[in-house]
Amino acid sequence: MRYCGLFLVLGLVAAMGISRAADLPPRESYQRPADIPSPPSNPLTIEKVTLGKTLFFDPRLSRDGAMSCATCHSPNMRWSDGRVLPLKADGVPNARRTPTVLNSAWLNALMWDGRAASLEAQAVLPITTAHEMNFEMPLLLDRLKEVAGYQPLFTQAFGDAEITPKRVTQALASFQRTLVSKTAPFDRWVAGDENAISENAKRGFALFEGKANCVSCHKSWRFTEDAFHDIGLESLDPGRGAKVPSQLVLMQHAFKTPSLRDLPKNGPFMHDGSMHSLEEVIKHYEQGGVQRESLSQEMKPFELSDVERAYLIDFIHTLDGGPLDMEFPNLPE
Ligand code: HEC
Ligand code: HEC
Structure with a gap:
């Protein structure tokens, strides 16, 4: 074909x-390429995408529960935020505009300066960055474990209900790979x-x-x-x-x-x-x-x-x- x-x-x-x-x-x-690429360590599955989409839109991934990935990467704003500089926690400067996450499946250097090498590696950064979601992975995992509704989503995606940082980032990466122009x-x-x-x-x-x-x-x-x-x-x-x-x-x-x-x-x-x-x-x-x-x-x-x-x-x-x-x-x- x-x-x-x-x-x-x-x-x-x-x-x-x-x-x-x-x-x-x-x-x-x-x-245009015929297929969406994904790494052998994280093949694309519908179940991971479903979980990743839920996490992407869930503000509970931020410390104060007010900010999701979609706050800055909004489907209504071409997966960016329409702002010169993104929203930020008080007093902490964030000097760079939010890029789109469209077609991010094809990125091999992420962030404006290329400091992340994969979508899986990138996903940890916004969660833990002070001027973004300002959270810590162990606390996030504890919070997600208390949400009963996440257990079936993790089970469908990964075979059991265990919630690990790797699984969270793999699911977020999988969802973002499906965002194709x-x-x-x-x-x-x-x-x-x-x-x-x-x-x-x-x-x-x-x-x-x-x-x-x-x-x-x-x-x-x-x-x-x-x-x-x-x-x-x-x-x-x-x-x-x-x-x-x-x-x-x-x-x-x-x-x-x-x-x-x-x-x-x-x-x-x-x-x-x-x-x-x-x-x-x-x-x-x-x-x-x-x-x-x-x-x-x-x-x-x-x-x-x-x-x-x-x-x-x-x-x-x-x-x-x-x-x-x-x-x-x-x-x-
Ligand atoms: C030397 C390489 C280079 C050339 C030549 C070049 N660009 Fe760019 N373009 C870039 C880079 C790098 C950026 C981002 C720069 C930054 O933000 O510091 C950019 C940014 C842009 C943007 C902004 C996109 C966004 O999402 O912010 C547009 C639009 C654009 N270029 C269009 C053009 C057009 C039209 C031309 C020809 C007239 C052109 N570029 C020539 C490298 C180039
Ligand atoms: C406060 C706004 C904000 C939030 C919330 C946010 N991002 Fe971002 N995102 C940014 C900014 C700003 C950058 C660029 C930073 C840089 O290059 O220094 C970025 C970069 C990215 C990139 C790299 C895109 C590229 O072209 O290199 C990806 C992928 C991404 N974010 C995914 C996410 C995910 C997944 C989440 C949720 C876990 C998230 N973002 C939450 C603002 C945000």
């Missing part, structure tokens, strides 16, 4: 006589439907791969190559620079390239939530960013006309498949 689709697309591209420059990614590199107009175009996106959006895509050179970092069906760059924002946050040896100049102020799928209309965008429209984002790239030693070598100034900028925005809008259909779980008593 997978290969049939691929050859169909290649065939169509050939039939349409579209020739692509040798150094551009081939059109099929934008094809819906098919967007761009996907239908890649699959061969010429009318799925407008002529202006196609011009925008040509700019994206051409003069604007967005594609040097925003690659693949998720529109990221999962690497870290300093794109020259004013923010003084060292980003990945604080995590890796400081002789790696290019990692100073470097943050993970985010996906461009299903972006919220007016952002906020960037790790510091400093931008509020795609127009503002594109003008930043045109201008080339703050000149400093760590600035990515791919950040070269260029100029777009107002019309070209509008084409590029039309293209980015074709990456929007709309919100996921999500029913809120009943929280167990």
